[in-house]
Amino acid sequence: MADKKKRRRTDSDSDSQPFKHLLKSDEQILQMLKSFSSSFASSSTSKPLTLADLSLASTCREVSDLPLSSVQSNIESLVLQLAHQILSGQGFSFTVPSRASTNQLYVPELDRIVLKDKSTIRPFSHISSVRKTTITTKILSLIHQLSLKNIHVTKRDLFYTDVKLFQDQMQSDAVLDDVSCMLGCTRSSLNVIAAEKGVVVGRLIFSDNGDMIDCTKMGMGGKAIPPNIDRVGDMQSDALFILLVEKDAAYIRLAEDRFYNRFPCIIVTAKGQPDVATRLFLKKMKIELKLPVLALVDSDPYGLKILSVYGCGSKNMSYDSANLTTPDIKWLGIRPSDLDKYKIPEQCRLPMTEQDIKTGKDLLEEDFVKKNPAWVEELNLMVKTKQKAEIQALSSFGFQYLSEVYLPLKLQQQDWI
Amino acid sequence: MADKKKRRRTDSDSDSQPFKHLLKSDEQILQMLKSFSSSFASSSTSKPLTLADLSLASTCREVSDLPLSSVQSNIESLVLQLAHQILSGQGFSFTVPSRASTNQLYVPELDRIVLKDKSTIRPFSHISSVRKTTITTKILSLIHQLSLKNIHVTKRDLFYTDVKLFQDQMQSDAVLDDVSCMLGCTRSSLNVIAAEKGVVVGRLIFSDNGDMIDCTKMGMGGKAIPPNIDRVGDMQSDALFILLVEKDAAYIRLAEDRFYNRFPCIIVTAKGQPDVATRLFLKKMKIELKLPVLALVDSDPYGLKILSVYGCGSKNMSYDSANLTTPDIKWLGIRPSDLDKYKIPEQCRLPMTEQDIKTGKDLLEEDFVKKNPAWVEELNLMVKTKQKAEIQALSSFGFQYLSEVYLPLKLQQQDWI
Numbered sequence: 082m083a084d085k086k087k088r089r090r091t092d093s094d095s096d097s098q099p100f101k102h103l104l105k106s107d108e109q110i111l112q113m114l115k116s117f118s119s120s121f122a123s124s125s126t127s128k129p130l131t132l133a134d135l136s137l138a139s140t141c142r143e144v145s146d147l148p149l150s151s152v153q154s155n156i157e158s159l160v161l162q163l164a165h166q167i168l169s170g171q172g173f174s175f176t177v178p179s180r181a182s183t184n185q186l187y188v189p190e191l192d193r194i195v196l197k198d199k200s201t202i203r204p205f206s207h208i209s210s211v212r213k214t215t216i217t218t219k220i221l222s223l224i225h226q227l228s229l230k231n232i233h234v235t236k237r238d239l240f241y242t243d244v245k246l247f248q249d250q251m252q253s254d255a256v257l258d259d260v261s262c263m264l265g266c267t268r269s270s271l272n273v274i275a276a277e278k279g280v281v282v283g284r285l286i287f288s289d290n291g292d293m294i295d296c297t298k299m300g301m302g303g304k305a306i307p308p309n310i311d312r313v314g315d316m317q318s319d320a321l322f323i324l325l326v327e328k329d330a331a332y333i334r335l336a337e338d339r340f341y342n343r344f345p346c347i348i349v350t351a352k353g354q355p356d357v358a359t360r361l362f363l364k365k366m367k368i369e370l371k372l373p374v375l376a377l378v379d380s381d382p383y384g385l386k387i388l389s390v391y392g393c394g395s396k397n398m399s400y401d402s403a404n405l406t407t408p409d410i411k412w413l414g415i416r417p418s419d420l421d422k423y424k425i426p427e428q429c430r431l432p433m434t435e436q437d438i439k440t441g442k443d444l445l446e447e448d449f450v451k452k453n454p455a456w457v458e459e460l461n462l463m464v465k466t467k468q469k470a471e472i473q474a475l476s477s478f479g480f481q482y483l484s485e486v487y488l489p490l491k492l493q494q495q496d497w498i
Numbered sequence: 499m500a501d502k503k504k505r506r507r508t509d510s511d512s513d514s515q516p517f518k519h520l521l522k523s524d525e526q527i528l529q530m531l532k533s534f535s536s537s538f539a540s541s542s543t544s545k546p547l548t549l550a551d552l553s554l555a556s557t558c559r560e561v562s563d564l565p566l567s568s569v570q571s572n573i574e575s576l577v578l579q580l581a582h583q584i585l586s587g588q589g590f591s592f593t594v595p596s597r598a599s600t601n602q603l604y605v606p607e608l609d610r611i612v613l614k615d616k617s618t619i620r621p622f623s624h625i626s627s628v629r630k631t632t633i634t635t636k637i638l639s640l641i642h643q644l645s646l647k648n649i650h651v652t653k654r655d656l657f658y659t660d661v662k663l664f665q666d667q668m669q670s671d672a673v674l675d676d677v678s679c680m681l682g683c684t685r686s687s688l689n690v691i692a693a694e695k696g697v698v699v700g701r702l703i704f705s706d707n708g709d710m711i712d713c714t715k716m717g718m719g720g721k722a723i724p725p726n727i728d729r730v731g732d733m734q735s736d737a738l739f740i741l742l743v744e745k746d747a748a749y750i751r752l753a754e755d756r757f758y759n760r761f762p763c764i765i766v767t768a769k770g771q772p773d774v775a776t777r778l779f780l781k782k783m784k785i786e787l788k789l790p791v792l793a794l795v796d797s798d799p800y801g802l803k804i805l806s807v808y809g810c811g812s813k814n815m816s817y818d819s820a821n822l823t824t825p826d827i828k829w830l831g832i833r834p835s836d837l838d839k840y841k842i843p844e845q846c847r848l849p850m851t852e853q854d855i856k857t858g859k860d861l862l863e864e865d866f867v868k869k870n871p872a873w874v875e876e877l878n879l880m881v882k883t884k885q886k887a888e889i890q891a892l893s894s895f896g897f898q899y900l901s902e903v904y905l906p907l908k909l910q911q912q913d914w915i
Contacts, residue, residue, distance in 0.1 A: 237893075241894055245845035274750070278695070289717020290718045292717045298711075299709060299722075300730075301706060302724030302725065305722045480644075480655055
């Protein structure tokens with residue numbers, strides 16, 4: 082009886098699931114994905130462009146991941162240098178790279194924002210900078226402590242070591258970024274970490290602080306992405322692509338349906354705005370596993386903005402764009418053109434607010450959008466129709482339409498831009 | 499050289515770590531914890547009080563976890579009953595338990611809020627309720643579909659199946675709670691799940707959707723708590739207690755230091771406001787493993803409020819308080835009296851805002867606070883001194899003061915209330 086009911090329900094479902102009849106067999110789709118994935122891997126063996134390749138190394142500056150021992154010795158050299166400076170009568174001052182927007186540059190060849198080479202002097206003897214110089218010294222001493230103990234702390238922990246001096250966390254956070262630039266290393270090299278919120282599930286094995294994690298055996302909840310990328314390693318995978326998902330609900334659907342077993346992939350989400358830990362984890366997966374990254378985001382300016390943070394970086398961390406960004410992410414969906422193409426019902430589309438439209442128009446002015454004509458076209462369509470839609474809008478064709486029809490069809494048609 | 503430096507640093511650290519000299523050996527603390535844990539386990543074998551024990555079963559209502567097949571047959575019986583009602587000329591109407599605050603009751607013996615037995619009639623033939631009756635019918639039909647397919651969806655998915663009808667998600671969410679009450683089952687029994695945000699690490703093994711998870715081997719990131727408690731099972735543990743942590747930063751410190759290996763425990767956090775998945779997971783751990791729960795929250799009204807949601811439930815889900823609440827959580831710290839006791843420096847304490855003080859005073863009026871004199875005393879102290887402090891304030895004594903001194907000393911002194 083229950084079986085019979087079930088069959089009836091499933092039949093009626095497929096009637097109401099548009100485009101299901103277009104789906105080829107999984108074997109055919111897999112065959113195509115394999116050739117895409119392997120052509121991607123061979124093309125990505127060429128070393129990524131660097132500032133040096135573009136003769137920008139002397140006019141732009143970048144930080145890199147440094148081992149703890151180098152961070153420690155860099156701090157010690159800096160302090161020695163300061164001592165010499167003071168003893169030779171030049172006084173006590175730091176030379177701090179400027180992180181102002183006037184010192185930022187979008188480099189199309191790299192497809193990310195980098196920092197130019199302007200610096201400012203921060204003298205201890207001047208009333209306007211004496212506090213900031215003191216804060217800088219304190220942060221350097223705290224980082225030196227961390228490097229000796231080899232432990233990780235959060236920005237909040239740093240702040241609380243001397244609330245009287247820092248006054249508010251914005252001040253210690255800002256100087257922490259200064260110190261990263263001064264020492265030429267990433268914030269994660271300083272062992273200062275951000276709270277993690279991302280999860281990963283699917284065809285990935287990796288080590289987290291010495292423990293081997295098999296992400297095909299993480300149930301529906303998945304594995305929490307570790308806050309400290311320097312203790313992540315030994316990545317292995319038989320996936321054909323990485324599926325980057327904007328939000329939790331879509332992630333849960335794909336995890337429960339074990340989508341990664343039908344089409345071998347790694348599914349990752351930061352549950353909204355990408356955090357540093359998830360961005361570093363995605364970057365590491367792409368580089369070590371040489372896998373293409375396909376993004377599933379809402380069809381609204383915010384979705385595209387999230388995609389851009391993964392792809393090109395955020396402005397206030399432009400000094401570290403080389404380490405934080407994952408270039409060449411493909412926009413799989415939901416794209417503005419999908420709304421009509423997949424016959425998303427009118428009532429599941431939402432009108433864009435004035436603010437949405439403004440954000441959309443601003444995005445059209447961004448270099449990283451302009452360089453991809455297909456993205457410009459989609460974004461123009463969004464701003465023109467003034468309609469947006471969430472990934473969940475696909476639920477109007479049944480809860481599993483996303484995993485059973487929409488995504489397989491997207492993959493089959495190689496419908497990414 | 500590096501070694502020498504390290505030693506020097508560690509020495510100076512212990513000078514600046516107040517109360518470290520009071521710490522006994524780990525063996526002694528463990529011995530005490532073992533006897534506490536086992537006396538707790540033997541006391542908790544007695545079945546928890548129910549509404550029936552208090553002769554409240556006829557005047558209060560509660561939902562329970564039901565298997566999917568029962569949810570399915572309950573819906574079918576309800577629909578049959580409705581058909582009879584219509585055929586016998588009484589028209590089409592639902593009888594819906596009232597979830598209004600006037601229908602809620604705090605039961606001191608149970609230490610949680612329950613729902614009384616008032617119901618309202620929702621007739622289809624009345625202009626004021628025709629829409630809500632239609633929505634109720636639609637939600638019942640969607641839940642029936644879920645029970646046939648045995649898949650889980652989010653509230654957002656439900657909403658998108660018929661945006662025209664529901665208009666906004668508040669409406670489908672509210673009716674979903676009505677349907678839970680009508681069918682007498684928990685929302686998780688309906689296979690409608692909330693996005694998860696909690697993580698767990700430490701001495702726990704459990705199965706998530708068929709995969710066995712060993713939480714001692716989850717590195718620093720920990721295991722993401724699954725959104726669907728019905729696929730969680732086979733819990734095993736040699737822990738002596740569960741450490742419930744309010745925020746991410748403290749969780750990270752304890753996970754990196756593998757605190758659970760020094761004092762066998764399970765560490766869990768919802769990263770702020772507790773979500774349903776984490777509350778269900780905590781409850782299940784406490785019951786299956788018979789472990790005491792010790793809470794580490796900020797010393798502010800918000801921290802106590804979070805503790806109360808874990809312990810006594812939130813008002814708008816009072817119909818499900820039996821399943822969502824974990825009674826008898828001990829308030830370990832940071833308590834208002836700890837600020838002076840542990841000599842938290844003045845500059846690490848924050849002045850309470852007017853709103854904070856109001857929230858604190860409101861909490862003093864709550865039954866669940868009143869019934870615990872020690873809590874009242876602490877809260878009175880907080881409101882009197884008008885000072886609050888975050889867990890991270892302990893970082894002023896060194897980043898590892900929390901895991902190396904504060905918590906071990908708290909455990910040694912059995913300093914929880």
